[in-house]
Amino acid sequence: MSLGSVPLKYRIDIDRDQCMRCMRCVENCSYGVFRNEEGKLILNSRKCTACHRCISMCPRDAISLKERPVDYRSHSLWTGEAREDIINQSRTGKILLAGMGNAKEYPVIFDRLVLDACQVTNPSIDPLREPMELRTHIGKKPPRLEFKKNEDGDVDLITELAPNLELETPIMIGHMSYGAISLNAQRSIAKAVSKVGTFMGTGEGGLHESIYPYQDNMIVQVASGRFGVDINYLDRGAAIEIKIGQGAKPGIGGHLPGEKVCSDVSCTRMIPLGSDAISPAPHHDIYSIEDLAQLVRGLKEATQWKKPVFVKVAAVHNVAAIAAGIARSSADAVVIDGFRGGTGAAPKVFRDNVGIPIEAAIASVDRKLNEQGIRNEISIIASGGIRNSADIAKSIALGADAVYIGTAALIAMGCRVCGSCYRGLCPWGIATQREDLVKRLDIDSGSRQVANLIHAWTYELSELMGAAGINSIESLRGNRERLRGYMLDEGSLDVLQIKPIGA
Amino acid sequence: MVLDEKVVIDARGIHYTPLNELIRQAVEDGATEIVLKNVLGQRFIADALKADVCIEIYGVPGGDLGMFMSGPVCIVHGNCEHAPGNTMDDGKIIIHGSTGDAAAHSMRGGKIFVRDYIGYRGGIHMKEYDQKKPILVIGKSAHSFLGEYMAGGLIILLGIDQKGPYFERGIGSGIHGGRIVIRGTVDDRYLGVGARKMELNENMLCEIHSLVKEFCNYFNIDDKPLMDNDYTVIGPSSSRPFAGKYTWE
């Protein structure tokens, strides 16, 4: 091969003085970095993905990892990555696939927004002593309420209310299908959300029987491939979500490679064993907003108008106009997935270059819906790259009703964002269907950790609100006055509708 | 519960939601046969209906007839709008006329018989699993992209009264499971990406003949001229059509 090999991505080193040759690293590494040859520990760094499983299991802290141990001649344009991608593609002639979300160094708008706090003139609130309302309702809100006096002199509400989901916290877990993640991972999340009083998405992989006990906290997804979708599935969910697009790969479909379709995945998705599960980019019954309305109503009719229906789109340039169309389709919520949204696998060129950041998308959608007087018709759920409670507070202040988290929930179960989910060998038992690996993820601890994370962020959210003198999430929503932009250009400030710091 | 109860509903001027409520109510009351008269464009008829009931429809039902339906038999005396049998689970739809685009979209079980024509992308995404195998039989002809992205099930196109062989483009493009059977010969250039011709074996022929009989029976057509082996079978060239398209980072 005239191209030869490219340098190592990671180098693993063992501190041989520290090492006690317990061989835990050998057992734990599913990628085959470590070998035990007659009591001697042998390494093959080329296989390392930086999943950190060995490092977290080593009793002696004897393992060290270095990224890009071999330098290229430095060049700010022709980075090592750029060179290696070209080498790969000139070898194979194929589309480059990559794992996890957008990895390019775009500035993060969240990190250029600062929140407000009270001083002197308006008192802050201590959430320990005062009630803080974080309960969130997702769904249509009536434009006005009508009442009638009844015979007993009481008033009765006569406005018919649309079904809403009631969340104890504005944090939900986004759609990660069984197939993309393991059943233990899905069950851990399901147990956590039912304990916390929030919701999670099934992804487009159907609903496995062992999730039925948590069905009241499940949002079932309908994607273009219609995998696992039948009336039993629709009936079980608390809400239904139509997936149009995904932030990590706007405009293209998804497919679960045949090797991930094991017998259990195959029966949950209702497809043959080992066949690719292909969801093309468009729904072939949706070519317009009118068609979307047809599917929304078809799903509502199927569940007798008892369940809210969400529509998920990727954040793209004209997302505001799209959301306004969705608001008129009878849908109850629009999910906007920003370009940092995670995924098991996406063509790298899409992952890193298509779509817009979630911060701008939330603000422009909220603004457009307000301008058109239809903000009450639809809730906004934001997702794609939400890393902490501050990101959530900022999302809500920009206009979101609630958020979906994905990668953060995986990290709470062990994931180290190595980005090798597509290999199906996740040593943390998350993005794999290999039985011995799946077993590593204990459902009780997994669910405890995910619940802990949601609790912790909910606490922080109430502290942030209290400090700003706000005692209800409703008063934070779309409250851009409590945000300022730090080192943001005028155009961005205008889109976000916020003032710069000090103003 | 009353058995063998026949209920007649006049659908004139009724919106689809109350119409479906009337149907559900009739089923709950034990109806085994429901006659819908004066249907005019109401969508979603029998949407997600789970029952052992026969629904006779007079008029033109709107889109998504029998969507998510599981069990009922719908007989349409007239034409049908787009996507009858969308994501249908089980049951039958018999159409004495033609339908619009995306008939049998994502259908996963049951049978659809269309006497005349269907629009574009018929049988798109049909998929089978385990005991469930969706079947779509078309009497006359279909527009392009028949059986697109098909992942399972069987489509039979009989070409009744057609002059010459079938000539619509993109047959089975993206197909990765199931079979498309077309009466007569099909020129290779009409096959979609990922589709290829396959051998017609005994089992297949048997299945075709029994479905042809069933079809002819519903529409009072003489089956004799159709009971030979003049059929072209089209299937996927791989169950992993995209396997060779990507390389990992």
Ligand code: SF4
């Ligand atoms: S886990 Fe740590 S101590 Fe055990 S063999 Fe590996 S490097 Fe040595």
Ligand code: SF4
């Ligand atoms: S879930 Fe994916 S990114 Fe996270 S550790 Fe497992 S393989 Fe790596």
